[in-house]
Amino acid sequence: MTRPTSWGVRVNLSTRRVDRAPVEQALSDAFLGGSGVGWRLMADALRPGIDPLSPENIICINPGVLVGTLTPGTPKTTVITKFPTTASEDGKHFIGACTAGGRYLGIALKRAGCHHLLITGKADRPSFLRIRDDAIDVVDAGEYWGHGIEEVMIDLVEREGPESGTIVIGTSGENLVRHALTIVDRGNSLGRGGLGAVMGSKNLKAIVVNGTGGVEVADPDAFIAASERMRDSIMRWPRREHWIDLGLAAGWSTFKHTQYPGIWPKDRWDELYGEETRIETVENVIACNSCILGCRLRWMTKGGEFDGEVGYGSPFSKSATSGMLLGVEDFRKVIHFVADANSKTGIDFYTTTRLIDFVTKMYEIGRLTSSQTGGLKLSRDYDTYEKLYEMIVTREGFGDVLADGWMRLKREFGLDPQEYWYAGICKGVDFIYDARPSSFHPLMMTFTTRPRPHHGGSHTMTNSRNKTIEEIRDQVERWGLPEGTIDRIFSESDYSGKFNVGRYTRYMEDMMRVKNAIGLCTIYTYQGLLFGNDIAELYSAATGHKMTALGMVECGERISNVAKVMNVREGFSRVDDAVPEVWFRPMDSPEGRIEMQDYYQTKILAKQDTDRILDDYYDERGWDLETGRPTPARIGKLGLGSIASDARGAL
Amino acid sequence: MTEGSPTISGSLVIRAENCRGCRSCQLACSFAKTRVFNPGRAMIVMERHLSDGMSAPMIKPIGCDLCGGDPACAKACKYGAITYEKGPSQEKVVVRLSSKEGS
Numbered sequence: 001m002t003r004p005t006s007w008g009v010r011v012n013l014s015t016r017r018v019d020r021a022p023v024e025q026a027l028s029d030a031f032l033g034g035s036g037v038g039w040r041l042m043a044d045a046l047r048p049g050i051d052p053l054s055p056e057n058i059i060c061i062n063p064g065v066l067v068g069t070l071t072p073g074t075p076k077t078t079v080i081t082k083f084p085t086t087a088s089e090d091g092k093h094f095i096g097a098c099t100a101g102g103r104y105l106g107i108a109l110k111r112a113g114c115h116h117l118l119i120t121g122k123a124d125r126p127s128f129l130r131i132r133d134d135a136i137d138v139v140d141a142g143e144y145w146g147h148g149i150e151e152v153m154i155d156l157v158e159r160e161g162p163e164s165g166t167i168v169i170g171t172s173g174e175n176l177v178r179h180a181l182t183i184v185d186r187g188n189s190l191g192r193g194g195l196g197a198v199m200g201s202k203n204l205k206a207i208v209v210n211g212t213g214g215v216e217v218a219d220p221d222a223f224i225a226a227s228e229r230m231r232d233s234i235m236r237w238p239r240r241e242h243w244i245d246l247g248l249a250a251g252w253s254t255f256k257h258t259q260y261p262g263i264w265p266k267d268r269w270d271e272l273y274g275e276e277t278r279i280e281t282v283e284n285v286i287a288c289n290s291c292i293l294g295c296r297l298r299w300m301t302k303g304g305e306f307d308g309e310v311g312y313g314s315p316f317s318k319s320a321t322s323g324m325l326l327g328v329e330d331f332r333k334v335i336h337f338v339a340d341a342n343s344k345t346g347i348d349f350y351t352t353t354r355l356i357d358f359v360t361k362m363y364e365i366g367r368l369t370s371s372q373t374g375g376l377k378l379s380r381d382y383d384t385y386e387k388l389y390e391m392i393v394t395r396e397g398f399g400d401v402l403a404d405g406w407m408r409l410k411r412e413f414g415l416d417p418q419e420y421w422y423a424g425i426c427k428g429v430d431f432i433y434d435a436r437p438s439s440f441h442p443l444m445m446t447f448t449t450r451p452r453p454h455h456g457g458s459h460t461m462t463n464s465r466n467k468t469i470e471e472i473r474d475q476v477e478r479w480g481l482p483e484g485t486i487d488r489i490f491s492e493s494d495y496s497g498k499f500n501v502g503r504y505t506r507y508m509e510d511m512m513r514v515k516n517a518i519g520l521c522t523i524y525t526y527q528g529l530l531f532g533n534d535i536a537e538l539y540s541a542a543t544g545h546k547m548t549a550l551g552m553v554e555c556g557e558r559i560s561n562v563a564k565v566m567n568v569r570e571g572f573s574r575v576d577d578a579v580p581e582v583w584f585r586p587m588d589s590p591e592g593r594i595e596m597q598d599y600y601q602t603k604i605l606a607k608q609d610t611d612r613i614l615d616d617y618y619d620e621r622g623w624d625l626e627t628g629r630p631t632p633a634r635i636g637k638l639g640l641g642s643i644a645s646d647a648r649g650a651l
Numbered sequence: 652m653t654e655g656s657p658t659i660s661g662s663l664v665i666r667a668e669n670c671r672g673c674r675s676c677q678l679a680c681s682f683a684k685t686r687v688f689n690p691g692r693a694m695i696v697m698e699r700h701l702s703d704g705m706s707a708p709m710i711k712p713i714g715c716d717l718c719g720g721d722p723a724c725a726k727a728c729k730y731g732a733i734t735y736e737k738g739p740s741q742e743k744v745v746v747r748l749s750s751k752e753g754s
Contacts, residue, residue, distance in 0.1 A: 068678075068688055069678065070679050070682060070688060103672050103673070103674060103706070107690065111690075111691070154701050157699070162697070162698070162699040163690065163691075163699075186704050187704070212691055214681065214685065214687035214688055214689030214691075215687065215688040216687050216688075217688075220682070220686045224682065228726075231729065235729060244671075244730070284671075284703075284704075284705060285671065286671055286672055286704065286705070287671035287672055287673035288673065289674045289675075289678075290673055290674065290675055290678060292673070292675070292729040294671040294672075294673060294730070298703070298704050298705070310703075312704055
């Protein structure tokens with residue numbers, strides 16, 4: 001049995017130097033490969049304390065270990081970088097990972113032998129990175145600068161061929177808007193928190209990848225047998241038909257309760273943004289590579305001023321919450337922002353609309369004045385929203401302040417992000433979900449404990465409300481967690497009820513590291529269709545490194561700790577993991593008062609409760625309860641002593 | 652296949668409008684032929700329609716041997732874009748324009 005070799009490729013945009021070296025097998029084994037190895041490489045390569053928008057920052061791109069093979073759904077590429085979002089009043093920036101699927105990018109990277117692509121430096125002019133197998137070149141992109149994402153993507157694919165995988169930034173990334181993201185292939189967004197600005201700071205408009213090689217697995221017979229068995233089994237999932245019909249337009253019946261912003265009555269929301277409204281705009285449901293549960297949408301707006309506008313991605317949940325918050329009744333006007341962000345500007349729709357909601361309301365109540373906005377009058381109407389959107393993208397006037405995010409609003413005008421009324425903000429990032437309507441489930445917890453608050457890949461079955469103890473228990477057993485651990489997760493307490501969210505969250509994060517390392521889409525663990533034992537079987541056959549489910553979780557823990565240590569080096573500690581204040585403020589809605597409760601909604605949670613849940617999370621990790629930082633003993637046990645030496649003073 | 656070719660045991664039926672672009676067919680085909688996953692070695696070309704973001708599988712009749720009567724691409728396609736119909740046939744590949752026809 002031959003074990004496939006992974007390659008690390010380093011590109012310096014300043015010197016145009018490219019280095020390629022195989023990754024030691026022992027490193028791949030300890031960190032699973034993919035983004036696991038990416039984190040370990042970054043721990044050595046990324047100097048602590050650098051400005052994320054300086055040439056020294058590194059963009060580390062890692063297609064998952066199983067990307068490019070036939071599985072139920074492993075399309076994901078994970079990118080690690082230092083994000084430009086200002087995460088604290090003292091100006092810290094987190095180092096985090098973001099993931100995206102797509103149909104072309106991951107496969108193309110694997111076929112080109114780029115298992116870990118580390119890009120640093122800064123090109124001397126607007127450029128794109130062109131990868132054709134071993135030939136990697138920094139190419140002039142002057143003609144693309146100032147142009148929208150989709151236009152550039154189409155031109156690159158026409159130039160480089162139909163198999164090309166792409167990552168492209170829009171105009172907001174060029175303008176270094178701190179919440180600019182990137183688009184992979186078409187409609188797969190990547191990098192909330194500012195990956196687009198990091199690329200912009202490097203004069204890097206796009207990356208286009210083509211390769212001709214194949215993706216080998218160590219034990220082809222065992223691999224294909226396991227894969228086909230899992231694919232056939234998922235085909236029997238009773239909800240599959242509905243899921244692939246509606247894709248990301250599915251789920252309104254749950255969503256309208258769990259993500260309710262509390263301004264309109266729910267039946268009004270139903271009428272304006274509900275399922276029937278959604279269905280009429282869905283044109284096609286598209287799959288990422290290898291995925292049998294395709295969910296990405298191609299939509300077309302019908303009627304209204306944006307009649308005929310086409311977009312890719314998922315406009316519905318975004319438009320429904322922000323639409324209610326902004327008081328825009330015509331969903332097509334809000335979807336327009338999603339379409340424009342995904343196809344042209346590359347700006348983060350969530351952060352942009354939430355910032356607009358915040359400042360227009362603050363203006364209305366006199367907390368912000370026209371002398372502070374540069375003479376601009378802020379009304380609560382669509383024309384103002386459109387104007388502000390454009391001003392943020394271009395950093396024009398007051399838009400320049402908003403382009404620097406929540407912390408600059410606080411610094412400059414004393415507007416505290418903790419005052420914002422929906423979903424909450426942690427480490428400078430606004431959340432998508434609010435723990436009051438959805439309850440304090442483990443995903444909420446991960447928003448506060450992960451180095452990068454928003455992070456694809458962490459969903460497990462507990463994202464749905466009220467899964468039974470038996471269902472959750474069955475799930476963690478299939479991830480190989482030992483009995484003692486499971487007992488701790490299900491020991492009852494007066495602060496977390498029958499299910500200890502803090503202890504569970506630790507494993508949920510480690511599972512996320514596993515999924516991202518191998519490239520598995522999180523839908524499969526969210527819906528309870530694949531578990532650690534399945535993943536271990538595929539991984540073992542693909543890599544020739546025999547792994548158990550628990551072994552994978554242990555590697556996930558090692559990766560989580562590398563990520564944490566790197567962020568400790570940046571100065572992060574327990575205070576940065578604070579639960580957003582808004583979650584403790586009752587939401588008074590037309591449907592009644594809504595307060596944050598435990599997972600099974602048996603009690604209202606207060607700060608002392610979530611503090612104890614956070615204690616349990618750190619305890620389960622073997623970290624210091626007071627500082628929220630890994631202890632030297634734990635780090636030593638995980639074999640990470642050399643990484644931690646830089647941070648020893650802080651640990 | 653041209654008229655007069657020997658009768659073969661079945662046909663791959665392509666319904667391009669069902670294609671979601673997951674490329675499982677290409678991965679399965681290349682693996683069946685070479686034991687390595689490589690879309691470039693597959694007997695299927697995935698058309699990429701830049702105008703609307705959609706895809707369509709195109710099978711290269713020369714080179715495709717229908718995997719001896721159990722085509723890997725049809726087994727891998729879970730969206731009904733490539734199916735295999737057994738029975739005497741003159742054509743390796745049949746393109747149907749609408750899923751409603753003959754399905």
